[in-house]
Amino acid sequence: xxxxxxxxxxxxxxxxxxxxxxxxxxxxxxxxxxxxxxxxxxxxxxxxxxxxxxxxxxxxxxxxxxxxxxxxxxxxxxxxxxxxxxxxxxxxxxxxxxxxxxxxxxxxxxxxxxxxxxxxxxxxxxxxxxxxxxxxxxxxxxxxxxxxxxxxxxxxxxxxxxxxxxxxxxxxxxxxxxxxxxxxxxxxxxxxxxxxxxxxxxxxxxxxxxxxxxxxxxxxxxxxxxxxxxxxxxxxxxxxxxxxxxxxxxxxxxxxxxxxxxxxxxxxxxxxxxxxxxxxxxxxxxxxxxxxxxxxxxxxxxxxxxxxxxxxxxxxxxxxxxxxxxxxxxxxxxxxxxxxxxxxxxxxxxxxxxxxxxxxxxxxxxxxxxxxxxxxxxxxxxxxxxxxxxxxxxxxxxxxxxxxxxxxxxxxxxxxxxxxxxxxxxxxxxxxxxxxxxxxxxxxxxxxxxxxxxxxxxxxxxxxxxxxxxxxxxxxxxxxxxxxxxxxx
RNA sequence: GGUCGGUUAACCGAGUGGCUAGGUAGCGGUCUGCAAAACCGUUUACGGCGGUUCGAAUCCGCCACCGACCUCCA
Numbered sequence: 001x002x003x004x005x006x007x008x009x010x011x012x013x014x015x016x017x018x019x020x021x022x023x024x025x026x027x028x029x030x031x032x033x034x035x036x037x038x039x040x041x042x043x044x045x046x047x048x049x050x051x052x053x054x055x056x057x058x059x060x061x062x063x064x065x066x067x068x069x070x071x072x073x074x075x076x077x078x079x080x081x082x083x084x085x086x087x088x089x090x091x092x093x094x095x096x097x098x099x100x101x102x103x104x105x106x107x108x109x110x111x112x113x114x115x116x117x118x119x120x121x122x123x124x125x126x127x128x129x130x131x132x133x134x135x136x137x138x139x140x141x142x143x144x145x146x147x148x149x150x151x152x153x154x155x156x157x158x159x160x161x162x163x164x165x166x167x168x169x170x171x172x173x174x175x176x177x178x179x180x181x182x183x184x185x186x187x188x189x190x191x192x193x194x195x196x197x198x199x200x201x202x203x204x205x206x207x208x209x210x211x212x213x214x215x216x217x218x219x220x221x222x223x224x225x226x227x228x229x230x231x232x233x234x235x236x237x238x239x240x241x242x243x244x245x246x247x248x249x250x251x252x253x254x255x256x257x258x259x260x261x262x263x264x265x266x267x268x269x270x271x272x273x274x275x276x277x278x279x280x281x282x283x284x285x286x287x288x289x290x291x292x293x294x295x296x297x298x299x300x301x302x303x304x305x306x307x308x309x310x311x312x313x314x315x316x317x318x319x320x321x322x323x324x325x326x327x328x329x330x331x332x333x334x335x336x337x338x339x340x341x342x343x344x345x346x347x348x349x350x351x352x353x354x355x356x357x358x359x360x361x362x363x364x365x366x367x368x369x370x371x372x373x374x375x376x377x378x379x380x381x382x383x384x385x386x387x388x389x390x391x392x393x394x395x396x397x398x399x400x401x402x403x404x405x406x407x408x409x410x411x412x413x414x415x416x417x418x419x420x421x422x423x424x425x426x427x428x429x430x431x432x433x434x435x436x437x438x439x440x441x442x443x444x445x446x447x448x449x450x451x452x453x454x455x456x457x458x459x460x461x462x463x464x465x466x467x468x469x470x471x472x473x474x475x476x477x478x479x480x481x482x483x484x485x486x487x488x489x
Numbered sequence: 490g491g492u493c494g495g496u497u498a499a500c501c502g503a504g505u506g507g508c509u510a511g512g513u514a515g516c517g518g519u520c521u522g523c524a525a526a527a528c529c530g531u532u533u534a535c536g537g538c539g540g541u542u543c544g545a546a547u548c549c550g551c552c553a554c555c556g557a558c559c560u561c562c563a
Contacts, residue, residue, distance in 0.1 A: 013493090155561095168492095171492075171493080171558070171559085172492050172493060173491085173492060173493095173558090173559075174491090174492085191561085194560080194561095195560070196560090196561095197560060197561070198560095198561055198562095201561080201562090204562095221561080222560095222561085223560095245493095245494090245557065245558080246557065246558070248493090248557090248558070249492090249558055249559070249560085250558090250559085250560045251560090253560095254560085275494090275557085276556085276557065278556075278557095281555065281556070282556075283556075283557065316512095317501090320501075320502065320503095320511085320512070321501080321502060321503090322502085322503075324494095325495085325502080325503090326494090326495075326556070326557085327501085327502085328501075328502095330500080330501080332499095332500050332501070332513080332514090333500070333501045333502085333513085334501095335500095335513075335514095336500070336501055336502095336512060336513035336514080337501080337512080337513085338513095339512075339513055339514095340501095340511085340512040340513065341512095343512080343513095344512095346526085346527095350527090380503075380504095382502065382503050382504095382510090382511075382512095383503060383504080383510075383511080385503095385511065385512080386503070386510050386511035386512080387510090387511085388511090389510095389511055389512070390510095390511080393528090396526095396527055396528070397527090397528070399527075399528095400520095400527060400528060402528070402529095455522085458522075460522060460523070463522090463523095464522095464523075464524085467524080467525090476525070476526090477524095477525080478524090478525055478526050478527095479521070479523095479524080479525080479526090480526085480527095485526090
């Protein structure tokens with residue numbers, strides 16, 4: 001495969017041709033969720049974005065190892081809440097074991113991800129399952145002089161790191177500015193500098209999630225897991241690291257510092273960040289309380305929703321925007337996405353019924369080329385969709401007889417839709433009535449024939465009543481030149 | 490305050506130094522017993538002010554507004 005595929009590297013702030021370190025293998029690491037409450041629309045964005053990447057890389061015949069972690073320990077509440085562990089806090093509130101909380105929300109996360117038709121990553125490692133690896137990394141950092149212990153906790157020495165490497169290169173931050181901007185003057189702070197971050201925290205007596213170590217009974221810092229697990233599963237240097245833009249600082253910056261300090265070299269070659277979903281112009285986040293969970297979207301029970309939206313509508317909605325743009329949530333936008341998605345699916349249904357002609361009036365190879373160009377350009381799914389809609393227009397024109405497709409071109413167009421819509425964009429037809437499909441279609445044939453009889457006798461009242469009754473039952477009847485077709489509402 | 494990004498028609502959202510993005514919604518038409526679908530045509534655009542250029546919504550500068558991030562025990 002020639003590598004025309006370019007991706008925007010957050011590190012260089014430029015689009016770069018993608019060349020894996022060890023082709024045909026590609027290592028991909030993506031920051032997964034902290035599992036302490038139900039997944040919301042914001043979680044769907046990275047999941048779908050990197051699913052798209054994963055699918056496209058595989059389509060390009062790369063052998064991809066896709067690692068997406070699950071944070072089940074170490075992610076503390078920020079500022080507001082005394083820095084309690086997010087999961088422990090939830091456990092206390094719900095009277096559950098921390099690991100019960102973790103299990104509950106892993107289950108709902110994975111369920112929602114399946115509904116969105118994202119493929120399972122190759123490995124989904126959990127932070128709590130890699131305490132040893134994280135401790136080893138801490139040892140390494142202490143040995144190399146980039147970490148120090150105070151009262152049983154271990155901190156990363158950012159100032160020391162900055163002497164040799166540049167701290168802040170990913171987020172464009174300069175240490176001196178960070179220093180001057182730091183607002184706290186904590187008297188009892190154990191850290192040498194406010195911007196140092198915890199690698200290991202000594203557990204207070206009431207803290208539940210704790211592991212023994214030579215420093216203290218404690219737990220790992222949040223940033224550590226990603227360094228430890230990416231190195232373990234993808235090696236010291238790997239191709240792509242993804243995650244939400246809000247993780248750039250401090251999380252990814254700290255990851256870079258940890259991995260670089262421990263290994264003497266950087267581990268990530270391409271950093272990719274998806275943008276946020278906004279609601280009324282503001283980031284949708286649990287901490288802001290303005291989020292809509294995926295279940296609420298699928299069921300439709302949220303004050304801001306006028307109806308339920310299917311998982312594929314949500315997926316289509318996300319794919320209609322480029323992953324590096326913010327995408328604003330609204331009912332209107334979702335409604336438009338729902339219609340658009342249905343139009344695409346109907347087009348594909350029509351495509352299956354097209355009859356070939358002897359000649360073609362449409363140039364399918366050039367359409368195919370444009371589709372690849374869109375994907376190669378940093379996963380430009382909205383542009384790809386616009387070309388697919390161009391394809392739908394062709395399909396409908398052929399169906400209407402204003403355009404023609406030869407057998408070869410028709411086959412090629414079918415393949416194009418299969419590849420781009422289902423394999424790469426990961427959309428799927430959600431049409432109901434799968435179970436009794438055969439019976440239903442036989443019954444519908446009979447009903448349509450009866451109605452045709454009435455129509456032949458110009459008994460319009462009768463034929464309209466049949467159509468009306470069907471509509472009330474959720475079946476839409478469409479009269480065509482020869483006969484009629486139907487679909488579920 | 491610092492860093493980064495954004496501002497495109499009714500809504501959502503691409504993109505490019507000169508050529509229709511696309512979807513949804515409007516409007517007019519074709520088809521149809523009527524409707525729906527489909528097709529054809531079509532209406533609202535590039536935040537403001539300057540500059541570069543034969544030409545800028547696109548490049549540069551300034552301004553306005555919006556957003557993200559600015560750590561771990563606030």
